[in-house]
Amino acid sequence: MKQFLIFVKKEWLHIWRDRRTLFILIWMPVIQIVLYGFALTNEVKNSNIAILDQSKDEATTVISNEIASSRYFHLVKNLNSYQDIGATFRTGKIRMAVVFPANFRDDLLHGNSAQIQLIADASDPNTANMLTNYANAIINDYPQSINQNQDLPYTIKTQVRMLYNPELKGAYNFVPGVMALVLMLVCTMMTSIAIVKEKEMGTMEVLLVSPLKPFHIIIAKTVPYLLVSVLNITSILLLSVYALDVPIVGSVWLLMSESMLFTITSLSVGILISNFAQTQQTAMFTSMMSLFLPTLLFSGFMFPIENMPIPMQIISNIVPSKWFFIIVKNVMIKGLGFSSVWKETVILIGMTTTLLGISIHKFKIRLT
Structure with a gap:
């Protein structure tokens, strides 16, 4: 004992x-x-919305205030015309727009019925459905508060319009997320393992005594995986279009270029991991643990980022897949051009440059 x-x-x-x-x-x-x-929550909170009030009367003011004060919505803009709605959606700053027609209060009081239009970004169909349901519940509370034993009660009818995905297909949100997840994990894990494998097998010494500089060695190790990633991107897009019926609305060349940029970013992460890992097992574990969960949680693929506390929203900014997910949705699903994704592109270029710089600086030219 x-x-x-x-x-x-x-x-x-x-x-x-x-x-x-x-x-x-x-x-x-x-x-x-x-x-x-x-x-991890299915509840949608703090979603950015815009309101177009063409009536500007007491009724629309009350309903607008009720919507804006709800924990489900965050009013970011009051629109001036119907033409502003499309432009605001293209910026990616809002998920839904509420439109009040002219003479809303008069139609409600004198005709006992009025209409409100809800326009939602359905590139994420689940979130769009939730937002319109939340808004409907708030809007329907107003006529109930003013009915007061009316023989013919007041009613408000909501007209729902789903942008970018009128059929509410889940694949429209699924495909961009899978592209980000697959490219990030495959490129990072394969690159990190490939370089660490050289260390374990002892062949790294041969590379180090060659006339190639560390920068050329790193680039040479990543080029094959870059070519393989091109095949992965092509197969994903072909399956999306012909098997899942998800059209590429925007420029195919822009989408391919942005995918290549994200692939290079992912390869840079793998190179950085390989500088610190000593075994293939460690490299694979680090790649999976440090990238799989962040990609799922902080890319916006499965859970809206605006639902999270502010510290987690800040952390999400350092996850490359978040920015690529936004790019793919804007180009592939919404059909937008480079002017709508240039900020995300600059961020990915900055990440790639930083990661490669650190990797080259930390690359060990001696094994001992």
């Missing part, structure tokens, strides 16, 4: 001395419950 307790004590001390094991056992569950608790 005494020997058994000695072994238990030995294992206990080993856990407390090994910081990596201690981190996994104690802090990993804490981090995961915080991430899942705040990020």
Whole structure:
């Protein structure tokens, strides 16, 4: 029994001395419950909306205030004309627009019926459905508050219009998310493993004594995976169009160019991981753990980012797949041009440059 307790004590001390094991056992569950608790929710909150009030009467003011004060919506803009709606949606700043027609209050009081138009961005069909349902519930509360035993009660009819995806197909949101996930994981993991494999097999020494500079070695290791990624991108787009009926509304060349840029960014992440990993197992584990969950949680693919607390929204900005997801939706689903995605493109270029710079600087020209 005494020997058994000695072994238990030995294992206990080993856990407390090994910081990596201690981190996994104690802090990993804490981090995961915080991430899942705040990020994993089907409820949509703080969604940006715009309002076009062509009546500007007491009734529209009350309804607008009720919508804007709801925790589900955040009013970011009051529109001046119907033509402003499309331009505002193209900026990507709003998810829904509420349109009040002229003479809204007169139609409601004298005709006992009035209409409101709800225009939603259906490139994410689930979110669009939720937002229109939330808005409908708020709008329907107003006639109930003023009916007061009317023989012919007041009613407000909502006309719902779904932009970009009128049939509400889930593939319109699924395809861009899968593209970001697949390219990020495959490119990063394969690149990191390929370089670490050279270290394990001892062939890295041959590369280091060659006349090639570290920059050329890194580029040479990534070019084959860049070519493989082109095949992956092409196959995903072909399957999307011909198997899932998701059209490429925008420029195919712009979409391919942006996909290539994101692929290079992902390869840069893999190179950075390979600089610190000593084994293929470590490289694969680091790639999966550090990229799979962030891509799912912080790209906006599965869970709206605006639902998350401010610190997590800030963290999402360093996840490359978030910006690529926005680019693919804007170009492929919404049919927008480079003017709508140039900011995201500049961010990905900045990330790529930074990651490559760090990787080249940290690249070990000596194994010992």
